[in-house]
Every structure is written in structure tokens, then in C-alpha cells.
Amino acid sequence: MESVHAHIQNYYDNLSSTEQLAIDFILQYEDLDNLKLKIIQEALHVSAPTVIRAVKKLDFRSFTEFKYALISSIQIPQNRKTEKSFENVINSIKNDFNQTMEMMNKEKIMEIASSILESRRIICAGIGSSASVANSFNRKLKNLGLWSNNYAEVFPIRDIPDIVQKEDCIIVFSLSGAEEQIIDLVTACKVKGSRLIAITGLSTNPLTNLSDISLMTHQSTQKRKKLRSRLMLTVASEVIFETILLIQNTEKA
Template identity: 40%
Template sequence: MSDIYKDINSNYERLSEAERGVIDFILKFEKIEELKLKNIKEVLYVSNATIIRACKKLNYATFSELKAAFVQSREERQRSYPVASNFVRVLEDIKKDTLTTLELIDENNVDQICNCLINARRIFCVGTGSSSQVATEFNRKLKLSGLWTNDYSDKFLIECIPQMSTDQDVVIVFSLSGQVDEINETMIKAKCNRTKIISITNVAANKLRAISTYSLLTSSSGDQKKIRSRLMLHVMSTLIFEKLITKVPSFE
């Protein structure tokens, strides 16, 4: 399978804001083989040079080479998981999203996140909409490990976090899009308190990832994106917890 998603994950922080916009646009474009430079330029008002720089920072010499990597990844998945029925397609899409999500994982990053949670004085688990269920379940698991934690899904209560958080606290945010302005603005305020921000979000997310101290990325594709994206958030939260309990003495 192509390493396109690994390349994006490994090099995303190297991109400028304009270059991130280019990659985010490409990630969301459905018929990648039909994408042309002018499509990106007309929507984002960027130059050819900006697009090519973004490609090169991801280790692709040209825009065509980057496109080919996306097409190759899609074709390899289609060969591995041929569609036979609606039900089978759903199963295969879940497999595809799960595999891509697991490919995006950096073990050292997960380890740092676990250490951050264990050493925190307080943990604020944040999620709104469909993501709130993930935050609530993760909060429940953290309580079982003996950590001080609460979950926040009400926007008013989330906005109060910067009034309470300190440099000893951690906020972990589960967000499908990473583009909820109210949450992102609140996280910026909390970060001003030197509170550590951990985000679990989609690979195409930009703003929340940029704000975060640590971030883990998930993948989603096809129909019912919100449902499958939330499932991938559950997958990632489970991975963090399973790693965390190996570090907590009470679970040895």
C-alpha cells in the first residue's frame, strides 16, 4: 500500500499555512485523478510554486507524482477489498479506514500522550455532537485507572475550561473535523495558561491540529463519514487507553 498518508502525517508540520491548505484541499477532493493545478489555484488563490513546494515537502517531486500516489493507494485498496454488496462495502470501508488510521500512528507520539495524561493534575475530556460519546467513554476509562478526569460536551462548560486550567492540566479533544471555531478558540485560551492540548481528529483537520501540543489522526472515507469517523475516534481512544494501562501501576 502507498505510504501517502504516512508521508502526510510525518511532514505536515513542515508545511506553511498555504501549503497545508493545498494538501487539505487535495485530501477532500473525491475524483483525485481529475484534479488539476488550476482547480487548486482557482479555489485557494495560490501559485503553482506553492503547490509544488507542498508536494516536495511530502517527498513527491511533482504534483503528478503526488496525485499518482493517491490513485495508487485507492486502487490497491479496491483490489484488496472488492465491493460485492452494500453491506460488504460498509465492512470494507471500515476496514480501509481502520488500516489507514493505524498506518498514521506514531508509537512515540502515543507514548508521549500517555505520559502527559498520567502526569496531569486534571484531565478535561472534550467532545461535542457525535464526538461527545467518545469523550464520555474515554473519560470513564480514565477514571477506572485512577486519574482525575471529567468530560465536557456542553459548549458553555467547555468555554469555562480556560478559567480553570493551569500548566499542570491537560485537555484532550475528540473532534471529527477539527474545525469547530468555538472549541478551537477555547483551546487557544487554555493554551495561554500553558495547558497541554491533545487532539484526536481527522487527517484533513488543520486548525485544531495546529493548536495542539500533541495530536493523533484518523481516516474516514465514503458515505456516512460522521459515523465511521466517530468509530475511528473510538479506535484511537482505545489504543491510547490500552497503552496507558501498561504504564499505570494499579493495572500491572
Template identity: 25%
Template structure:
């Protein structure tokens, strides 16, 4: 409703009105024009012109849309982390994760370099994974810049571990395609199995937890990713130092 293009055209009075509405949305949806006028010291006529500038026929229609946005943006309680983890570990015990992890460890063992890649929160975890593997004597490198130039020859005999909740992020897919073109192996850790990144991977390890969003931001727990990274790192170390 309040796009950047519209906001930058507001007059000083309209900016004042806009700020008041944003700070008091829960109250404004129940106000009449005159009440809003008294609260903001802006004339009723100016308020009506303001709503028409936004594309509405009048203040009543504006309030209907504002009420809908307030309802949509009302935050629900986030899931209890303990319950989510209990769900993950119960599912882990009932799936053949050992087989998937062992296959990943074999691939990592044969590689001379392990490259970790992710964007956003996954990028932070990629850095963590790289450091954790390094602590356990494995040569690693991490990338969390989606525009990092990726000439595959610099990663000769490498395996890339790609972290992505959805497995559908464009820059992640591009990196995976580049690595495959240069013959590198790919291990992906995603929340599901049916995604583009999974299809590009030699090994995909899904963790299947309930996705969560807050204001269009993905807050799906990443604790399972830490568990999987540490499990692979320790198994690799034990394999190479048996």
C-alpha cells in the same frame, strides 16, 4: 423554500396544501394545477396564490424549485463501514502513528488530570474516553457542554483531549484558546491536519476518513476515534504500571 417565517403565516387551507405537498413531493412535481386541486380539494386559484405567497410567479415555477429540492434531498447510499475502516487501518499502518501516540502518552503521563472535551457525537465520545481512562486508573474529567465555564486554574497541570471532526467549531476553538491561556496542554483528534484546532494543539492526531453528510448532519464514522482513545489509554496504563 418553506421558511418558518412563511409557514407561520399560512392560512388553514395553505397549511393543508403545505402538508400534502411535503408528504407527496415525488408526485406533486409531475402534477398539473388541476390535478393538485383535485387531490387536495383546494381551488386552482388558491394554489396559484399559495405559490405566489412563496415568491414564485406561478405553479410551474414552483414545481421547478420543488423538483430541484427533491433531487438535492435524494439520499445517496452511505459508505460501507468495513471499507472505511479498512482504509483507515491500512493508512494507520503506513503512517507513524506510534510516534504520535507515544508523544501523547508522555504528555498524559506527566499530567495530574486529563480533561476530555467534545460537542454532539464528539461529546459522547469525550464521556466514553473519560470513563475508559478512569477504568485504567487515570484521573479524568469530561465536558460536553459548549458553554461550560472554564476557569483554567481548576485544571492545573492538566492536559485536554479535544475531539472534533472538522476542528473548526467555534465553541471548541474557544475552549482550546482558554486552556492554552491558562498553560494547559492540548491533544486534539480531528479528521484532518489543516484546521484551526490543530494549530492550537500541542499534539494533533488526524484519522483521515472520508467525510459523510446526511441532510446536513455529519455522520463521518467515529470508530477511528475510539481506536485512538483506547490505544492512548492502554499505552498510558502500561507506561504508569510498568
């Protein structure tokens, strides 16, 4: 049976922006055991039918079923989430990895890999801490003999829309999916007709909505806003790269 996060990955694009906000609120709520529809209504000013409709679009029969599916998927006990210990760090990374792997939808991964291989040029972009993920992915594509280039600074990223063409592919790594420079880039390139691929954290974000293909990763709720781990973006990039190799080897066979 698919995990709750696999359901979210598969059906998230079918949700309206309001429904996505409701699902994001549930995912980030720390005390899931005591979460009620009334709390969501008051926090987001949305109706209970909107929340229930969102849950059903994710292929769950009720809000309660969805909530307890989430609770059962969390490996770190709720009453220990706020404790600071090495064990909890390890468990949190394990949980993020397991949930991210459950979210690696085969059809989406194959579509992303095929789009990269079919493109005239590939542009890998990311800023801040996500830049290292884009840079690593770019180097691997170059090692395969593909035309690929990496952009990680504000001014070079700003110039991308001037050089891309319809036959090119742009793959953006962004945990938040909301950086202003990245959104400006994607918006301008969308006008050019370039293929846009977004790898983000699981959330409602403009980058996902603007992209042709979006792949989300799981990220445990963290109170810190800076120095957030990009490890799961790296995991997703590794899955995509291995799929590219798989397609190439299959074609050669």
C-alpha cells in the same frame, strides 16, 4: 514502506496553512486519476510551485508520485465510490481503519500517553457526536485511577478555562477541529499554559494549529455533513489508552 497517510501524519505540521489547504484539496478530490495541478491552482488560487513544495515536504518527489500513491492506497475503486451498497460501506470502513492505523505515529502516541500520565488532572472534551468518544475515554482513565473528568455540554465547556492550571492536560476529540466552542476553549486554556492535545480528522483546522500535540485520523470523503462517523476517533483513543497501559506496565516491571 510507510503509507502515504503515514507520511501526511508525520509531516503535516511542517506545512504552511496554504500548503495544508492544497493537500486537503487533493485528499478530498473524488476523481484523482484526472486531477491536475491546473485544477488545484484554479480552485484555490495557489501557484503550482506551492503545491509541489507541499508534496515534497511530505517526502514525495513529485505531485504525480503523491497522486498515484494516494490512488493505490484507496481500496474502493474510483468508479464505485458513489455506489450505495453494503459492500462499499464495509470497504469504506476497512479503508478508513487501515489508513488510520498507518497514521498512528509511535512518537506522537507515546508523547500523548506520557503527557496524560504526567498531568495533575486530565480533562476530556468533545461536543456533538464526538462527545461519546470523549466520555468513553474519560471512563477508562478513571478506571486506571487517574484524575479525569468529561465535558460535553456548551456551558460546562465554557467554564473549563476557569478551573484548569498549568499542570493539567486537556484532550479534545473533534472530527472537524473547527467547532467555535472548542476553539474558544483551547484558546483560553492555552493562555493558562495547560497541555493541549487534539484528536481530529485529517484536515486543515484551527484546533490542530492551536494544540501542543495533534493526532489526525483518516476519514473517507462523505457528502453528508451530519451523522458522520466518529469511529476513527474511537480507534485513535483506543491506541492511546493501550499505550498508557503499556507505559504503566513497563514502569512496574
